[in-house]
Structures are given as structure tokens and as C-alpha cells.
Amino acid sequence: MRGLLTFAMLVASAVMPAKAEDRVTPAGEVRIAVWAFFEALGSDDKSALADHMVPEAMIFVHNRMDPQNPRVDHLPVAKHLENWAKRDGRFFEEMDVTSVLVDGDMAHVWGPYSFWVNYELSHCGINSLNLVKTQDGWKVANTSFTMERPSECERLGVPGFPAEEVRDD
Numbered sequence: 001m002r003g004l005l006t007f008a009m010l011v012a013s014a015v016m017p018a019k020a021e022d023r024v025t026p027a028g029e030v031r032i033a034v035w036a037f038f039e040a041l042g043s044d045d046k047s048a049l050a051d052h053m054v055p056e057a058m059i060f061v062h063n064r065m066d067p068q069n070p071r072v073d074h075l076p077v078a079k080h081l082e083n084w085a086k087r088d089g090r091f092f093e094e095m096d097v098t099s100v101l102v103d104g105d106m107a108h109v110w111g112p113y114s115f116w117v118n119y120e121l122s123h124c125g126i127n128s129l130n131l132v133k134t135q136d137g138w139k140v141a142n143t144s145f146t147m148e149r150p151s152e153c154e155r156l157g158v159p160g161f162p163a164e165e166v167r168d169d
Helices: 002-015 026-041 048-052 077-085 150-156
Strands: 058-063 071-076 091-095 099-103 106-117 120-134 137-147
Touching: 026 048, 026 091, 026 099, 026 106, 026 120, 026 137, 048 077, 058 077, 071 077, 106 150, 120 150
Parallel strands: 058 137
Antiparallel strands: 058 071, 091 106, 099 106, 106 120, 120 137
């Protein structure tokens, strides 16, 4: 709910600036696009995510769930969207955006995240999102993220995860 409220406040500030100096910066526009992406990810409408991604892009998953056997998986976004549309359950991802870089029509966003499935913490890690500005606005293009066990959330700087409350069930 906190993500939805933050997103709504940012959208309201982008749509109705009080003064010229209150207008949203390019980095603010990128943050709004990233939060909209995560809102779509958590939506009951499994097709909503497609509105926020470039279908020709790639996703790289640096899977460290088994520390003895880490691997890097890659998947075209078009295939991910096809798979996503078939998934059941409630999904929620929260990211602490710690860095936003913008140069014209390209941007990079970095920060720790947590991923929840049916209200249970599934994993956490670091997101690295590349965005491109299209005629329809900013879209997530290529992305890489680490996928780590819940016990690693505090080490990674994921907000709200003191070590004594995290389990690896």
C-alpha cells in the first residue's frame, strides 16, 4: 500500500506542479516509470506489465539462491511476458531506488529490492534496470537482478529486514 500511495503522490506532483521549480525532473520521471512498472507487476491484470517493458529487451537473473551453485539465466522480455500472463498468485516487489542516472532518452536505475509471492518473502537482491524513453514514455528495457535468499536482505540493504526477523523457510 505504501508503494501505491508514493506513486499517487508522485503522479499528482507531475501532473499539477505548483510552480515551475516544482516540475518533475528527468530523474523524477524515471522514478515514476519504475514505480508504475512495480505497480503493474503487483496488479491482478497480468497483461499490465507489458505496458511498461520493451518486448525486444532481455532479462538477466543472477541467481544466488543456492550459494554453492550460482548461475546467470537470461530470458527475452517477450518470453517473460508470455510466462507472466500464465502465473497465478499475488506478487509484490518493492525497490529502494538508490541511484538514477539519465542522459536524454536513456536511464539507469539501481537499488535493493524484495520480492513477495502470496504475501511471503520469496527472495531479495539488487535491481539494475535500464530504461529507454519511447513515444509512450519511459519503459524498462534490459534488466539484470540478483536473486538471493531472504537471509541476505539485511546485508544487501533492503529496507525493513532486521536479521532476527528473516527466515529461509
